Amino acid sequence: MPDDLDKYRQGDVLDLAYVPVLTNDGLVREEPTPEGVVVVTQTCDLVLRKRPTLHVARIISLNDIDAKPARNGRQPNLVHIPELGEKSFADLTFVATLDKSILSQVSARPGVLQIDDVRRFGQRVGRRFSRFAFPDEVVPWLRPLQKIVEGKDGNLDSPVGWALDHVVSLRLECEEGWKTTPYALTLCVVLNPGVIASFEPDELPEFPGDLAGWLYDNEGNLRRKVAEIALRLKGGEKLMGAAERYWLWGGFADALAALCIPPVSEPSSVRTAVEEGRIRGDLSTSEEFSFERYRRSDEIDLDHLSPPLPLREAK
Template sequence: MDSSFRDVPTATSAAQATVAPLPEWHERIRDYRQGDVVRVEKIPREVATGVVDWVLTPLGAAIITQTCDLVLADRPTAHLVPVVELPAAEAKACRSGRRPNLVHLPALGDCHFADLTYVATVNKEIVVESECTPGVKDIDDIRKFGQRVGRRFSRFAFPDEVVAWLRPLQSMAESKALKDASPIGWALKQVASLRLLCAGDWVNAPHSLTLWVVLEPGVLPPFPSDAEIPGPSEKIAKWLYGEDGAELSRKHGEIAEVLQRETGGSLTAADRFWLWSALAEAWAAMCTPPKSSSAEVAAAVEDGCVYSEIASAEDFSFDQYRRSEEIDLDHLSSPLPI
């Protein structure tokens, strides 16, 4: 045998040499899942370099680490966030995902949420030594919790100049979201997602923007995919656009009021479709910057307006989803890095 191979370890011996002993917590961590709530009194928060503060967690802390990572023995840490209890009225809006930093924990009740504002990294030893309660149980709730945690950390950062255009729409939606009985509050409850599509890139202004109002399944009437959608009745067309049919002449509250009042009533399928289309148009028309805006803000959107489209969540394609960005209601993100 060639002497140059004598000191080379075999694959088996190399593997044996690098196997690390399993941590003491590795068996117990298998009983924990994303969305579980552990009874800890506080979690750490770094407030300055080398300076750690504490966030009190009297209701415990929720695990937001994905379950597949949580149970692995070679990953020693997990991520915890405080559990908070909201007033009933505020909780109602937040359960629908209106506030990305608050994720509902339905197994604890209607008003309990994981607050993603503060995220602490802790050793898994702390997790397994704490009493644990499921925050989510049903498979649909488990899936929704994971999606909303992911959404919090994957949101798109709109350019600052575009944020100024979106503020009026955002402010309207935030102020009306809790008012289910109002026409606008009712209409917002029918919306699955408000999404913004940019026809080009997000780097070079002006941006050609379209607001997509994606509605919950069953809100829009079904039409054959290979057929053209009929136009509105003459009565609805004149009511919306006047005699000349040039511009939308109704405010969003008026349109929402008709839709709410006539749901399941006398509206034809075509009229219902075009009323929702007009409501989306009215919301897109709100997207204008303050008159005092800088020249860069004023020139940020192509044609000086945001266009609109509507779709049912059932028909909104993956490609449209991939090319558009969700407009969150709690705040809009920071600008793109230069």
């Protein structure tokens, strides 16, 4: 084991040619890592001599289109490595356990340096292994949202892709916890700081009458689709006032939530799983989203929604 363990950090890049993968016949194959590997073990564990192993993930490069959403954290199995450039990622589908003695045999260099990058790297590695598995009956409600985000997320030329680029997080909040159906659910659309002006709850800006009529009918039902609202947001970004921008982004959040309807072919247990048969939309910025709401909500990793568990025969 190296004497200088304290110089290594989570996010360090190691020039390792392969990682071991155990196959179903009990043999170990060598998974090539031509771009090296990155250390995913937490620094506090990495530097302790009493812990003899470390964990690494292989490094891969993505094309420009796929790299943008991955950098934004949309794919939990991919974690950006800033010091290697915009297209380099830790691929957490290939994580290997190595003896720390390997550190004496390979060169190492930092993959993350800036403190914000260090925190983000650690958080996203941790998220991969701590994601909440939504109840089976809720997953079909989120599939339509998954389709539109997957289709537009990397395409910033589209209005929807442009709008999603301003969204830092999509979270699902269950008002009473996940104890029993029907669940009272809210889709929390959390924007980057500065996208909308901040208003106190009792001092919201006046809702312009023409905009209100364009977005909602007399009964408060949404008239517009996600793409229509995103087009108006993008087209008028430099001209609209703070009030119009606030209410349009609120409509965008409502439109994303309105997508969340399961197919009629789903069983009754799915169609009745959500209170009032709809998921509500809510808009905030990352500065306004409280820690309490963070605790009672869960990140929606849309590209990794778990399929229902297979039915098991009663014993």
